């Protein structure tokens with residue numbers, strides 16, 4: 001049922017926001033702080049933007065929500081070295097998301 005699908009999305013997003021390693025993804029990357037970011041990353045995404053899209057019913061399916069989540073972590077891997085603090089957080093969060101996403105199928 002539609003609302004159940006969105007319940008799972010809200011639940012996993014809340015968990016990711018609370019996760020110890022979620023800090024790099026809570027807000028949009030600051031282009032002033034990272035001036036080259038928008039040159040390399042064509043479709044920025046972050047947890048606050050995702051929360052607003054959920055609130056505004058902009059996700060029609062679980063799949064659309066999962067795509068934005070994967071966009072967050074793929075952007076992270078493009079811009080950040082694997083061994084950087086942000087890069088490591090991205091790998092941890094991606095693993096966490098994919099496991100929880102399976103649990104909530």
Ligand SMILES: Cc1ncccc1N[C@H]1CCCS(=O)(=O)C1
Pocket residue numbers: 023024025027028029030033034075076079080086
């Ligand atoms: C996800 C990401 N990709 C590339 C650069 C930066 C970030 N995240 C930043 C978010 C604000 C705090 S921070 O500036 O330490 C890290």
